[in-house]
Amino acid sequence: MIKIENISKSFDGVSVLENLNLYIRENEFLTLLGPSGCGKTTLLRILGGFEEPDTGRILFEGKDISLLAPNKRPLNTVFQKDTLFYHMSVADNIAFGLKIKGQTKSYIQDKVHYALHLVGLDGFGERFPDSLSGGQAQRIQIARAIVNEPKVLLLDEPLSALDLKLRQDMQYELIRLKEELGITFIYVTHDQEEALTMSDTIVVMNGGRIQQIGTPEDIYNEPQNAFVADFIGDGNIFDAIMIRDRLVQLLGAEFECVDTGFGEMNPVDVIIRPEDVELVSPEEGTITGVVTSVIFKGVHYEMDVLAHNYHWMAHSTKMAPEGSPVGIRIDPFNIQVMHKPIREDQETLVNE
Amino acid sequence: MNRIRRQRPALLAGPYLLWSVAFTLIPLVLIFWFGMTDADNHFTWSNLAAIGNSDNLKALALALLLAAIATVLCLLLAYPIALILAGLKSGKSALIAMLFILPMWMNFLLRTIAWQNLLEHNGVINTILKALHLPELILINTPGAVILGMVYNFLPFMILPLYTVISKIDREVVMAARDLGANSWQTFARITLPLSKPGIISGITMVFVPALTTFVITDLLGGGKIQLIGNTIEQEFIQGSSWHVGSGLSIVLMVFVIASMALIAKYDPQGTGTVIGGQR
Incomplete structure (x- = not known):
């Protein structure tokens, strides 16, 4: 569904991604896993359209989307940081993308209602982001992204700011959400446990290169080099x-x-x-x-x-x-x- | 021991407290005293009522009009500058911000007198026009010259709060709006602009209030032909007409300032931009 071809990127002469190739299948939960600085977030940003690759291209269902602005891409992002719009109510936050597309009021209302239900925050529409806890804010970010019915949802360490218990709960919620929505998730994390729990496919990255691609079992049981062996598990x-x-x-x-x-x-x-x-x-x-x-x-x-x-x-x-x-x-x-x-x-x- | 420690922060406020009593509170009381009494120290409303005199009313209306125009011009000029500054890398933006702040390092009177020299009938601009055999322009002593003076002098006070607020807007929040399908204009209108409201409001306050009350700019660039309420008050005091009337008019002007700030505060429920807070 998504084909990443020969993507390279460097910042101020420092190479972050080196000639990266990756194929992402429809409806899979793919995790980019690696230590900080391995290039996983940069790759996600290139997919979202927030960074331009130096070389290479991204094909989405066969079409080159490398040069499209973020608002023209058929994917949505859930950011690591809380990026809710603090001057709008929760409902207006979720409705943002739909209003831009000029959907009807009743359609938007239904969608917002459904999205709030999906993330388990029924009745939160009238509240403002500053009254939400970290976990709630992160769920609203997810709701805000999924109402647009993207074919692919990009998630940039969305749970890293949450405490352990909440993080584990959210991991199961994300798996459930993905199954309910039937869309492709591309998930970035440095947490190997998170990756092993949730993913269909794990892409282990280090130094701007892919070290290994495989199912969680493959990655754990058959690491292909010392880095993967060391990074995943003890x-x-x-x-x-x-x-x-x-x-x-x-x-x-x-x-x-x-x-x-x-x-x-x-x-x-x-x-x-x-x-x-x-x-x-x-x-x-x-x-x-x-x-x-x-x-x-x-x-x-x-x-x-x-x-x-x-x-x-x-x-x-x-x-x-x-x-x-x-x-x-x-x-x-x-x-x-x-x-x-x-x-x-x-x-x-x-x-x- | 404990008691001393607890009192210390309060003590630190002491010097400022003395200062504000001596130079704010007492003068304010004096203004109210003069404003509400006549030459024989009898209570009167007549000083306040002096605003109803047609000359004074005209001066107040003109001051409100020119200050409003200058504020709007400042906002229109400053917003794009602030937007560009906030988008630059920190080293560059500091340098360019300094270029805009630089004029503030020179004396306010000096800067305004410089404009006088530029705009005068035999000033720099007209000399150049004459040399080019172009018709000369009447620039000085016009409302336009006064507005120019206001904009030139108060523009930094609009840029700074705008720049501060805009540069604090998280880049990722803007990215999120783009990600959700908004083009750059929609992102600006729905995200950047509303989030910069506190900066807009404090910028408006910091330009409108001094512009409303100025008399120096009118004196230098209006040449006595433009009479604003600030000039009227100045003349009541300096040219010895009456401290009582001058104080009365000052009180009226103060009411206008407070009223305009309250009006602005209505659009800023968080109360981040002005001294007068909101209700949230």
């Missing part, structure tokens, strides 16, 4: 050597895995999720180590195991006491082998 990431197909060496020990096609004796990165680190008796383990700390996390224990000079993070519902020797075993299926980064943006973040 993980033990290793410098390793691919000895041959299905056999990898890390921390001096050899592990069986299921990956093929990485060559022989090639340096690779390996990620093992903490919940995939099996703690067994020392005799059963591929390698052995000592539990150095145990934290109770509610559903599971988070344990730090020092083995072969590496602090392994392990999640398990069974607790191994601090100081006890343990063996570590990994199911071959749970070892994810990745190519070494060829560019800086594919490496792990230093401070994460």
